[in-house]
Amino acid sequence: MSATPELIKINIDGRDIAVPRGTNVIEASRLLGIDVPHYCYHPKLPVVGNCRMCLVEMGLPAVDPATKTPVIDPATGRQKINWMPRPQIGCGTNAIPGLHIRTTTQMVKDARAGVMEFLLINHPLDCPICDQAGECKLQEQATSYGRGYSRYIEDKNVKPKRTQLGPRVMLDDERCILCSRCVRFSKEVAKDDVLGFIDRGSYSTLTCYPGKELANNYSLNTVDICPVGALTSTDFRFKMRVWFLKQTNSIDTESSVGANTVVWSREGQIYRITPRRNDEVNDTWMSDSGRDLYKQVRAENRLSSPAPLADLIAQAKALLASGGVALVASARSTVAEQYLAKKIADHLKIPADSRHVPAHLAKGDGLLISADRTPNTRGALVTGLIDTLPSEKLTQLAAGIDAGKIKTVLVINEDLSLHGLAPEQLARVDIIHIGTHASATSAAAKVVIPSHTVFEKNGTFINQQFRLQQFNAAVPGHVGTHNDATILSGLLAALGGHDFEGKSNAIWSRLTEETPELAGLAHGNIPETGHLIDAARFSHHAFPETEGLHYKPAK
Amino acid sequence: MSVIKVPRKPLTFAERTYIPQIVSGMMTTLKHIVAKPLTVNYPEERPEIPAGYRGVPTLVRDPNGREKCVSCQLCEFVCPPKAIRITPGEIPADSPAAHVEKAPKEFEINMLRCIYCGLCQEVCPEEAIWLQNVFSVSGYERGEFINNKQKLYELGGTLPDAHYKWDKKKAAAEEAALHGQH
Numbered sequence: 001m002s003a004t005p006e007l008i009k010i011n012i013d014g015r016d017i018a019v020p021r022g023t024n025v026i027e028a029s030r031l032l033g034i035d036v037p038h039y040c041y042h043p044k045l046p047v048v049g050n051c052r053m054c055l056v057e058m059g060l061p062a063v064d065p066a067t068k069t070p071v072i073d074p075a076t077g078r079q080k081i082n083w084m085p086r087p088q089i090g091c092g093t094n095a096i097p098g099l100h101i102r103t104t105t106q107m108v109k110d111a112r113a114g115v116m117e118f119l120l121i122n123h124p125l126d127c128p129i130c131d132q133a134g135e136c137k138l139q140e141q142a143t144s145y146g147r148g149y150s151r152y153i154e155d156k157n158v159k160p161k162r163t164q165l166g167p168r169v170m171l172d173d174e175r176c177i178l179c180s181r182c183v184r185f186s187k188e189v190a191k192d193d194v195l196g197f198i199d200r201g202s203y204s205t206l207t208c209y210p211g212k213e214l215a216n217n218y219s220l221n222t223v224d225i226c227p228v229g230a231l232t233s234t235d236f237r238f239k240m241r242v243w244f245l246k247q248t249n250s251i252d253t254e255s256s257v258g259a260n261t262v263v264w265s266r267e268g269q270i271y272r273i274t275p276r277r278n279d280e281v282n283d284t285w286m287s288d289s290g291r292d293l294y295k296q297v298r299a300e301n302r303l304s305s306p307a308p309l310a311d312l313i314a315q316a317k318a319l320l321a322s323g324g325v326a327l328v329a330s331a332r333s334t335v336a337e338q339y340l341a342k343k344i345a346d347h348l349k350i351p352a353d354s355r356h357v358p359a360h361l362a363k364g365d366g367l368l369i370s371a372d373r374t375p376n377t378r379g380a381l382v383t384g385l386i387d388t389l390p391s392e393k394l395t396q397l398a399a400g401i402d403a404g405k406i407k408t409v410l411v412i413n414e415d416l417s418l419h420g421l422a423p424e425q426l427a428r429v430d431i432i433h434i435g436t437h438a439s440a441t442s443a444a445a446k447v448v449i450p451s452h453t454v455f456e457k458n459g460t461f462i463n464q465q466f467r468l469q470q471f472n473a474a475v476p477g478h479v480g481t482h483n484d485a486t487i488l489s490g491l492l493a494a495l496g497g498h499d500f501e502g503k504s505n506a507i508w509s510r511l512t513e514e515t516p517e518l519a520g521l522a523h524g525n526i527p528e529t530g531h532l533i534d535a536a537r538f539s540h541h542a543f544p545e546t547e548g549l550h551y552k553p554a555k
Numbered sequence: 556m557s558v559i560k561v562p563r564k565p566l567t568f569a570e571r572t573y574i575p576q577i578v579s580g581m582m583t584t585l586k587h588i589v590a591k592p593l594t595v596n597y598p599e600e601r602p603e604i605p606a607g608y609r610g611v612p613t614l615v616r617d618p619n620g621r622e623k624c625v626s627c628q629l630c631e632f633v634c635p636p637k638a639i640r641i642t643p644g645e646i647p648a649d650s651p652a653a654h655v656e657k658a659p660k661e662f663e664i665n666m667l668r669c670i671y672c673g674l675c676q677e678v679c680p681e682e683a684i685w686l687q688n689v690f691s692v693s694g695y696e697r698g699e700f701i702n703n704k705q706k707l708y709e710l711g712g713t714l715p716d717a718h719y720k721w722d723k724k725k726a727a728a729e730e731a732a733l734h735g736q737h
Contacts, residue, residue, distance in 0.1 A: 124724075125720070127627075127680070128625050128627035128629075128657075128680045128681055129625045129627065129655065129656050129657040133627070155727060156727070158727055158728050158730075158731035158732075161654070161656075161728075162656070237645070238626075238643045238644065238645050238656075238657050239643065240628075240643070241627070241628045241632070241643075243632060244628070244631075244632070
C-alpha cells in the first residue's frame with residue numbers, strides 16, 4: 001500500500017465511509033463496526049473466497065448507458081442504485097467509488113443460514129471434547145447466523161479423526177471446513193508448501209503431501225488461524241478450556257524481533273502462548289519455538305532460595321566491597337534492569353572495559369527469528385550500559401581473571417561458561433549470580449539471588465527496529481524468587497546509591513530523564529503496538545540482524 | 556409523612572375469658588395426637604426421596620461401563636461456588652473408548668462448597684453428572700468432603716443412556732472402514 005492511499009467514499013448499510021481504494025468489504029465493514037462473518041478470509045493471507053460465508057448484497061449508482069448521466073430515482077430524488085440480483089462475497093469485493101453494500105437484508109440472512117447449514121451437515125458434534133470450543137468461529141457464527149436446528153437425517157461423513165500432521169500439529173479431518181487458511185499460510189508465509197486437499201466434494205480431505213510433514217518452526221500458526229478445531233496443538237491439546245484462561249500481553253524473548261504475544265494462564269500456571277497482532281512487527285504470526293518458552297517458569301532447574309532478599313543483598317554487598325569488580329549484564333534484561341545495572345556499575349566505579357554484555361548469535365530465519373537471540377541488545381545501548389556491540393566471547397574478562405585483576409564478578413542472567421570462561425577461571429573469582437535457572441555460573445557462585453522470568457515481571461524491551469515494547473506479568477513470581485528490579489535497586493541502595501525502593505515508576509522516571517531517546521515517555525503508557533524511538537545515535541553500529549518480516553537492515 | 560392512628564378494637568367478653576382460644580388450641584393438639592406423624596425417626600428411618608431430588612452430585616457410567624464424562628469442564632465453569640475442579644486428560648489409544656478421545660484425569664467436587672443447585676447436571680452435554688439421592692454427608696476431616704473421581708463413580712453407578720452417541724459414532728467409523736472409505 002502506498003504511503004498516502006487514495007480515499008474513496010462507499011456506503012455500507014446506509015452509512016457512508018471513506019476507505020482506501022481496494023479495501024475489501026469485510027475490512028471496510030469492520031471500520032464501521034459491522035460484522036461480516038467469514039471463515040476463509042484472513043487479513044494477512046491471499047483471498048480465495050471459498051467458504052462463501054461473507055456474502056453481501058452489492059450495488060452501484062445507476063448511469064444511463066447512452067448519455068452517461070446519473071439516473072435519478074424520482075422517489076428519493078437521489079441517484080438510483082442498481083442492486084445486483086445475487087449476493088457477492090465480501091472478501092473478494094474491493095471498494096470502488098460509489099460502492100453500495102447491504103449486510104442486513106433477507107437475501108443476505110438466507111445466504112448465511114444456507115452456508116451455515118451446508119458447513120454443519122458433516123461437522124461432528126464434538127464440541128464437548130473439541131479444544132476450539134470457546135474460540136470457534138463455526139460455533140459462534142452458527143449461533144449468530146445459523147438456523148438453530150438440523151434438518152439432516154442422513155449419516156454424516158466419516159473421515160480420519162487423529163492424524164499427526166507434524167510433531168506439534170494434530171488434524172481432525174471431520175471438523176475441517178476446507179477454508180484452506182492453513183494451506184495458504186504454509187505456502188505463502190512459512191514458504192513450506194506441505195499441505196493440500198485430496199478427494200472431491202464432501203470427501204475432500206486436508207492432508208500432507210506424501211512423504212512430507214508439517215514440521216517447520218511456524219507450523220503452530222496454522223492452529224491459530226484454523227477457524228474450527230480441525231488443527232490442534234499437541235502441546236495444548238486437552239490441557240484446559242480457553243474460557244478459563246487469563247490473557248496477558250507479552251513479548252517473545254527468543255530474538256531481537258520481539259514478536260508480540262499473548263500468554264494464557266490460569267491460577268498462576270501458563271498453558272499456552274499465542275501471537276498478538278502487530279502489523280509493524282509480526283503481523284499475526286510467531287514461531288513454534290517461542291511458544292515453548294513458558295516451560296521455563298516451572299523448569300526443574302529453576303533457582304529459588306528461602307533466604308530473605310535483604311540477607312542475600314548484604315552478602316553480595318560484602319563481596320563487592322573487596323574491589324576488582326567486573327559486571328556481566330544481560331541483553332535479556334529489561335530496559336529498567338539494564339539501567340539499574342549501569343547505575344550499580346557507575347557507583348562501584350567499574351571501568352568501561354570491565355562492563356560486559358555477552359552476545360547470543362545464531363543464524364536468522366528470515367522471518368521472525370533474527371540473528372541476535374536476545375530481546376534487548378538495543379536497550380543496553382540506549383541505557384548506556386554498553387557503547388559497543390556485544391561479542392560472544394568474554395575474552396577481556398577471561399584475561400582480567402587470569403591476570404588477577406578481577407576478583408569479583410556480578411553476573412546478571414547470563415552463564416559465563418557459554419561465553420568462553422573455563423571452570424578454573426570461574427573458581428578463581430567470587431561470583432554473585434542474579435538469575436532464573438541453574439547453570440555452571442550459579443553452581444560456581446558465592447551468592448545466588450534467584451530472579452523472575454519474563455512471564456513473572458513487567459518491563460520493556462527494545463527490538464531490532466528500535467521499537468520500545470511493553471510486556472506484563474502473566475503469573476506471580478515462583479516461590480523463593482525476587483523481582484529483578486527489586487534485587488538491583490536493593491543492591492544499588494545497599495551500596496549507597498539512590499534508593500528507588502524497587503518502584504518501577506520511580507526507576508522509569510529517572511531513566512527517561514537521563515536517556516534522550518526515552519524522554520517524555522510515560523511509564524506504563526506505551527502503545528500496544530510499541531513506540532519507535534530515535535535510533536540516530538546508534539546508526540554507526542553494524543547490527544548482526546539480516547532481513548526479516550518488517551525489518552530491513554540499514555546499509 | 557403524616558402519622559395515621561389506627562384505632563384498636565376493644566376485646567369482646569368471650570375474648571376476655573380466653574376460653575374459646577384455649578379450646579381451639581387444645582383441638583389442634585388433640586388432632587395431631589391421633590393423626591399420622593409428619594416427622595420420621597431419623598436416622599433409623601429415612602425419608603422417601605421424591606423424583607428429581609437434588610442430592611450429592613455424582614458421575615455416572617453408561618450401561619456398557621464407559622465413563623460418560625468427557626471433561627468438557629462446562630460444570631466447572633458454571634458451578635456458582637466453584638466446588639468442581641477437573642484435570643482433563645486423553646484416553647489412551649489402546650482403550651475401548653479411545654474414539655471418545657477425552658476423559659477426566661481427575662475430577663474433584665468439594666462438598667463443603669457445593670450448594671446442590673444442580674446447574675452442573677443441567678449444563679452437562681454428555682449427561683454424565685447427576686445429583687442423586689444421597690443428602691447426608693458427614694466426616695471427621697475436611698479432606699473427607701472432597702469427592703475424587705473414584706468416589707464420584709462409586710456414588711454414581713450406572714444410568715441408562717438414551718443416545719449412545721459415541722457408540723453410534725464408532726459403529727459409523729467401522730462401517731465406513733468396511734466400505735473402504737478412509
